[in-house]
Amino acid sequence: MYFTEGSPIADQRVPAGPIETRWDRRRFSARLVNPANRRNRSVIVVGTGLAGGSAAATLGELGYQVKSFCYQDSPRRAHSIAAQGGINAAKNYRNDGDSVHRLFYDTVKGGDFRSRESNVHRLAQVSVEIIDQCVAQGVPFAREYGGLLDTRSFGGAQVSRTFYARGQTGQQLLLGAYQALERQVAAGRVEMHPRTEMLDLIVVDGRARGIVVRDLVSGAVSTHFADAVVLATGGYGNVFHLSTNAKGCNATAIWRAHRRGALFANPCFTQIHPTCIPISGDHQSKLTLMSESLRNDGRVWVPRDRNDTRAPNDIPEADRDYFLERMYPAFGNLVPRDIASRAAKNISDEKRGVYLDFADAIARLGALAVEQRYGNLFEMYQRITGDDPYRTPMRIYPAVHYTMGGLWVDYDLRSTIPGLFVIGEANFSDHGANRLGASALMQGLADGYFVLPGVIGDYLADAPFGPVDDSHPMVADTVSEVRGRVKTLLAVDGDRTVESFHRELGRLMWDECGMERDEAGLRKALERIPELREEFWQRVKVPGTGERLNQELEKAGRVADFFELAELMCVDALHRRESCGGHFRSESQTEDGEALRDDANFSYVAAWEYTGVGRPPVLHKEELVFEHVTPSTRSYA
């Protein structure tokens, strides 16, 4: 057997009572740390994206001693910066029927009924405060002529609740968080460590007490200690090699924490985004997303004839199939990402074009209005492809974009290691089996500005937890493991580059654990990944030394962890013999080719326990209870 089953997860720390008041009651029941004592409580935050940046800033504002870490040269560069389209909030400024309950409902349904109701409801509640906070910080959201905020629609919603700043919403929100963070750096409450990578978690007497890091410039390996550790290190889409993630995005922090005892939930839930720029050749190093907001006005079509090789503008209207509008008349081009990606894949292939066409929008609104809405996205497309989308339809293809899975957390965002909190994309919590567009920014900021600061005091109220330093045997062991690993990577001195291994792993994962999975393919991947991993440790070539900036060494450590995580993703995908959201098992589909859930057997979160490299992990189930949204067949038709 490729896994064993352990005890179910009994306690999610969810308060009882009506869902609308659970967050209020939890905030009241959570113990506080008084302001004078906060100065003596310390927190490490790893990652400076929307979740980590906002958390570090807010904990600093509250008076805790914070240390913040990122691998980039500045906290402002975390990959949240690249999010384009927008951020959802249940403000109902449009009077179009939106409410906290509707955002909650849309998110649970959008996630294909695989998320925890209480967390999602809290997210919808907090969404409202996020917009207020960001506006007060000076985030230049799009506005209408009356001076009020503009909104637009995103996939999976029939209301207009997405706030945006042209096609650079992530950038503007992140700069808001970054500026708040720098303010705390100046105030001496946050100590910033850029170009520093977490390579392991320090667990002492059952509590997370610190991290082992490598200074990427000097190469020095050192320790940092605190009363609590917060991981905000993003998702693991780069397992697939080609994704819309930044090149440096990696899973090392969460994977190392998993190896130290944190359960990893739903690793197979990955999101494939339908509108990315297609691959142009073997040199391709990453994929670029075209925002989902484009589907507000762009129409998606394929040539009716699979063998039609004409240029898109030469294909007359009658020979085009606007398949999303045809298959899903209620939501049209704005169906959720998993649905759109799969429909595009079923109807096309890598050779043939899927087009996103603005001709109608330009005729209806004028080129100027289209430019105001999407100008920077059109420019980006033109820079990469050399084609002008004002005149020629964009060619699009699906690409790995986001990972719903992540470290398991309870209602308080605690992992299964006491003192280890996980926020943002790094946790599994709110999006179930599919995330709706414009909800990642919402979750990152909800966790960082409001949720974590609201509950972390309850844990820190028990501190201090006793002294730790480098002489503690657990600390010394962890440090020597990290040093040993760095040394081994450098010592192999083989004949294959890290990049070639990453490419091969990525291709395998895309083929067997990508948009569509089946038993035979997953079993094949589970045979091949360990072979490839073995080969990596025999043949990888990492030039240079560990005592200075060595980007190949950084990459090698990250890819080594991707191998182990890839295996867990395949195990999870193989064991979940149902289709749901982004996880599509070809054995489980309706007659129309839509995902067929199996609620009787799989209405649970699969949280995996690590038992050793290449050894069967242990499955712990968290049963999902739906009291407010009745699981139904997800229909967007």
Next chain:
Amino acid sequence: MKLTLRIWRQSGATGRLVEYVLDDLSPDMSFLEMLDVLNERLITEGQEPVAFDHDCREGICGMCGLMINGMAHGPEKATTACQLHLRHFRDGDVVTVEPWRAEPFPVVRDLVVDRSAFDRIVAAGGYVSVPAGSAPDAHATPVPKPDADTAFEAAACIGCGACVAACPNGSAMLFTAAKATHLGVLPQGQPERYSRARDMVAEHDASGFGGCTNTGECTSACPKGIPLTTIARLNADLLRAHTTRSDR
């Protein structure tokens, strides 16, 4: 296509240009993908790859920054190095690649420089002091659309440092002015408007950046097209900061 690259290599206090010839390049490659190809070859040959900063490769994170034939981010207007494609070069071209050159941006290795001075400028005042939880409703203060648009235009700065690299004085005035303008035209940024200008410029000067003499190289090199008028606005705010009460 074929390109001859002359790349700055530096591991200690000094460096030099080293020549590499690459055949078999595709015009669809980005400039950084070309460096990937070179690095794969160097590693296979047992040599050290060229260190360069990069991350998102979508022109938004601001991590990449290369002087390409003496131009910050290369020859294309409003384009970062990661978004520059080889179709803009000719087969057989010789291309010189260097790091940003400015005293406050010391070279770390090869093409990698230390831009932490930018973080210090922001920390000196590039924010609105509004702790989480203290915000009024987002619609409490309407913002005229032209102001919001001006703020956005300035806020689009990615902090890459091209303005500094392009400036003959090594000035970071465009970077500083972009932040002062972004926050200074919004109602939310008014209470700290003048102290922000004063404190950011003080940190700018202390970090060793040069003064602005209105050459305009910065704005023409800026991949986000931050306008020179931001500097005029910063100077106006600065003047007011220094001519009114010292606590403003």
